[in-house]
Amino acid sequence: MTENGDVTPLVKLEHVDKHFGALHVLRDINLTVSRGEVLVVIGPSGSGKSTLCRAMNRLETIDSGQIIFDGQPLPAEGKALARLRSEVGMVFQSFNLFAHKTIRENVTLGPVKVRKVAKDAADRRAMELLERVGIAAQADKYPAQLSGGQQQRVAIARALAMDPKMILFDEPTSALDPEMVQEVLDVMVGLARDGMTMVVVTHEMGFARKAANRVVFMADGQIVEENTPDEFFTNAQTDRARDFLSKILTH
Amino acid sequence: MDELITYGPELAQGFLENIKLALVGLVVSFILGTILVAMRVSPTPVLRAAGTAYVNVVRNTPLTLVLAFSALGLSDQLGLVFSDQPETNSFWLVGLGLGAYTAAFVCEALRAGINTVPMGQAEASRAIGLTFFQTLTMIILPQAFRAVIAPLGSVVIAMIKNTTVATAGGLLTDSAATMKIVFDTTGASIPIFLGVIAAFMVLILPIGYFTGWLSRKLAVVR
Numbered sequence: 001m002t003e004n005g006d007v008t009p010l011v012k013l014e015h016v017d018k019h020f021g022a023l024h025v026l027r028d029i030n031l032t033v034s035r036g037e038v039l040v041v042i043g044p045s046g047s048g049k050s051t052l053c054r055a056m057n058r059l060e061t062i063d064s065g066q067i068i069f070d071g072q073p074l075p076a077e078g079k080a081l082a083r084l085r086s087e088v089g090m091v092f093q094s095f096n097l098f099a100h101k102t103i104r105e106n107v108t109l110g111p112v113k114v115r116k117v118a119k120d121a122a123d124r125r126a127m128e129l130l131e132r133v134g135i136a137a138q139a140d141k142y143p144a145q146l147s148g149g150q151q152q153r154v155a156i157a158r159a160l161a162m163d164p165k166m167i168l169f170d171e172p173t174s175a176l177d178p179e180m181v182q183e184v185l186d187v188m189v190g191l192a193r194d195g196m197t198m199v200v201v202t203h204e205m206g207f208a209r210k211a212a213n214r215v216v217f218m219a220d221g222q223i224v225e226e227n228t229p230d231e232f233f234t235n236a237q238t239d240r241a242r243d244f245l246s247k248i249l250t251h
Numbered sequence: 252m253d254e255l256i257t258y259g260p261e262l263a264q265g266f267l268e269n270i271k272l273a274l275v276g277l278v279v280s281f282i283l284g285t286i287l288v289a290m291r292v293s294p295t296p297v298l299r300a301a302g303t304a305y306v307n308v309v310r311n312t313p314l315t316l317v318l319a320f321s322a323l324g325l326s327d328q329l330g331l332v333f334s335d336q337p338e339t340n341s342f343w344l345v346g347l348g349l350g351a352y353t354a355a356f357v358c359e360a361l362r363a364g365i366n367t368v369p370m371g372q373a374e375a376s377r378a379i380g381l382t383f384f385q386t387l388t389m390i391i392l393p394q395a396f397r398a399v400i401a402p403l404g405s406v407v408i409a410m411i412k413n414t415t416v417a418t419a420g421g422l423l424t425d426s427a428a429t430m431k432i433v434f435d436t437t438g439a440s441i442p443i444f445l446g447v448i449a450a451f452m453v454l455i456l457p458i459g460y461f462t463g464w465l466s467r468k469l470a471v472v473r
């Protein structure tokens with residue numbers, strides 16, 4: 001799991017709390033993500049999974065506790081925060097490709113503007129990545145011309161183009177037509193095999209079993225259960241987890 | 252009809268001055284309007300408040316006052332002088348005033364455009380490490396601008412018509428002098444009115460068609 005021998009966790013959340021007004025969405029969250037680990041976060045809608053994910057690159061601020069990324073507390077703002085975000089990729093449920101830019105531009109924008117990579121080098125790398133996710137032929141199209149599954153694969157390429165230390169996936173397949181789910185999961189499984197550190201909010205059990213090292217079950221802003229995928233899906237410890245699993249298994 | 256032919260060249264000269272004024276107003280208002288909208292959506296409360304105050308004050312002040320202040324107040328009271336030539340000086344001052352006034356409307360049109368851009372666009376931009384300013388200028392504003400090309404066209408059209416306020420107020424000195432001479436000699440001549448209306452139509456109608464076409468062509472498909 002630790003190809004460079006660095007055993008410090010990549011991310012460490014300590015006593016993290018977060019409110020939206022009166023709503024307590026994250027309650028005393030303690031969690032570590034090791035380098036190269038694939039962590040699946042699962043739980044009912046509204047349990048705080050997205051908020052947890054977004055807190056890790058500070059798209060959401062937290063009220064108390066702390067989040068350590070690669071040995072440093074998350075910066076609060078400015079250049080340091082932008083730099084942190086460039087090291088943490090994010091893939092959204094609704095893809096969020098830049099609608100006015102071509103697929104190629106979507107992938108090169110970050111490297112060119114944030115990393116100051118030369119345009120032609122960024123272009124070459126973008127084509128490699130698009131090749132890898134199977135979209136190279138569409139490089140000069142606009143996002144709206146692609147299917148949902150293709151757009152999500154481009155979003156993954158866009159994240160990869162920054163050479164991130166970790167990628168956060170917030171329900172990457174939930175907005176997709178069923179026939180497109182697998183093509184996105186296949187790309188993600190490939191990333192996991194290559195050793196990418198990933199935090200994945202998903203209910204795709206097949207993916208969790210195939211690629212995850214650990215499953216975290218959340219309910220009402222708390223981490224209720226943490227286990228290996230096999231243990232979690234066959235032998236959940238808590239009633240809430242069993243109840244939740246029975247619901248997602250029946251359909 | 253004779254009056255129109257007699258005074259045609261002079262009227263055209265004055266009209267040309269209105270067009271020049273509109274061009275200055277266009278450049279000033281788009282630059283200032285973009286800065287204002289950036290202030291209005293910025294995370295800094297002071298900038299937001301300043302942008303809002305500017306828009307509210309300017310939008311609720313009669314244009315005549317804004318222009319009279321630009322032409323008279325700025326140079327006489329504040330000593331803002333662009334040129335030794337009084338006509339040139341007042342032209343630039345009025346152009347600046349017209350631009351400053353129109354900027355408030357450009358700002359509000361752009362702000363409506365920003366509201367059409369989904370939140371996820373800004374989040375994805377921040378998530379790859381682009382700063383607030385980069386996100387605004389590379390992701391949000393280009394999409395916002397394309398969404399409001401037609402309304403911006405209306406703002407420009409209103410501004411072109413507003414150049415006549417400067418003429419009528421006697422602030423655009425050459426056009427105003429022409430108008431005075433023409434009316435003093437001919438009285439209120441119907442052909443001259445019709446001629447001037449036709450000139451404005453020729454200028455303005457294509458702008459409406461062009462911006463309509465451009466907004467369809469550049470529309471961001473989601």
Ligand SMILES: Nc1ncnc2c1ncn2[C@@H]1O[C@H](COP(=O)(O)OP(=O)(O)O)[C@@H](O)[C@H]1O
Pocket residue numbers: 020023025043044045046047048049050051052
């Ligand atoms: N920006 C926000 N403002 C107010 N409430 C929010 C906001 N974002 C999420 N919430 C609320 O916080 C709770 C947790 O949301 P979320 O983290 O999105 O849950 P999940 O991803 O597990 O469905 C939900 O009740 C949701 O309605």
Ligand SMILES: [Mg+2]
Pocket residue numbers: 049050051170171
């Ligand atoms: Mg969610």
